[in-house]
Amino acid sequence: MKIGVFDSGLGGLMIAHSLIRDLPEHNYLYLGDSARVPYGNRSLDSVYEFTEQSLRHLLDNDCQLVIVACNTASAKALRRIQQELVPQHYPDRRVLGVLVPAAEETVSKTKNKRVGVLATKGTVSSGAFESEIKKLDPSIEVFQQAAPLLVPLIENNGVRWVGPILDEYLRPLVESSIDTLILGSTHYPYLKQQIKERVGEIELISQDEFIPAKLKAYLDKHQEVEAKLSKDSASEFQLTDVTDDTRQLAAELFGRELELKRVVLS
Numbered sequence: 001m002k003i004g005v006f007d008s009g010l011g012g013l014m015i016a017h018s019l020i021r022d023l024p025e026h027n028y029l030y031l032g033d034s035a036r037v038p039y040g041n042r043s044l045d046s047v048y049e050f051t052e053q054s055l056r057h058l059l060d061n062d063c064q065l066v067i068v069a070c071n072t073a074s075a076k077a078l079r080r081i082q083q084e085l086v087p088q089h090y091p092d093r094r095v096l097g098v099l100v101p102a103a104e105e106t107v108s109k110t111k112n113k114r115v116g117v118l119a120t121k122g123t124v125s126s127g128a129f130e131s132e133i134k135k136l137d138p139s140i141e142v143f144q145q146a147a148p149l150l151v152p153l154i155e156n157n158g159v160r161w162v163g164p165i166l167d168e169y170l171r172p173l174v175e176s177s178i179d180t181l182i183l184g185s186t187h188y189p190y191l192k193q194q195i196k197e198r199v200g201e202i203e204l205i206s207q208d209e210f211i212p213a214k215l216k217a218y219l220d221k222h223q224e225v226e227a228k229l230s231k232d233s234a235s236e237f238q239l240t241d242v243t244d245d246t247r248q249l250a251a252e253l254f255g256r257e258l259e260l261k262r263v264v265l266s
């Protein structure tokens with residue numbers, strides 16, 4: 001069986017890339033809901049509905065385990081998916097998110113206990129990062145900044161205009177004297193260099209850098225899940241819409257050209 005990787009769009013390809021690089025023996029199925037990205041500005045009901053539909057697709061297509069790489073879906077839909085969809089319809093499968101691993105990583109890195117979160121509007125308003133961090137260490141102060149313009153710019157080949165917008169989003173976080181900043185959206189690792197230039201010594205928490213190790217630790221601990229995974233080093237990439245622009249951006253985010261298949265979710 002496969003490992004599924006779900007994102008609202010193409011940003012999750014950076015996580016898929018690091019998973020395939022660090023755990024290459026597994027079989028992966030990537031699904032990006034590129035027809036409906038971004039999820040970041042959508043209602044709770046829409047994010048849940050789209051996420052549920054996407055996860056059903058992955059679970060119906062032989063995924064034993066799905067990583068919800070999308071922070072917005074992890075923040076707004078994952079808990080209900082884990083409490084309702086999985087136990088009712090796929091009791092032997094597992095669905096994991098990216099917020100808890102990011103919170104763990106952050107708590108282990110911060111020294112002054114002042115932490116920033118840069119994320120979509122939906123993730124920020126859910127307060128999910130803050131509550132996961134505070135579960136681990138209630139004394140940490142969390143400063144959040146919604147960045148609604150970044151994903152549309154990346155998805156529409158507009159990275160050259162990102163500078164002044166990043167300045168605007170990052171200034172309040174830097175002024176809050178944080179020492180650690182969570183890049184809380186699948187797409188932001190693509191801007192890592194531009195962000196680094198603006199935040200100086202602040203440590204960046206970038207999910208593509210630690211999700212493979214977290215997954216490895218999970219599989220070591222859950223041998224019953226690991227035992228069901230196929231090991232043919234095969235990967236498939238599916239999107240709900242494919243255009244010339246998506247092909248180009250997918251190649252840029254993943255680091256090479258991909259064979260992208262358009263799928264219709266039912």
Ligand code: DGL
Nearest residue numbers: 008038039040071072186
């Ligand atoms: N994948 C989303 C996330 O990580 C960003 C794109 C979107 O808004 O859908 O939050």
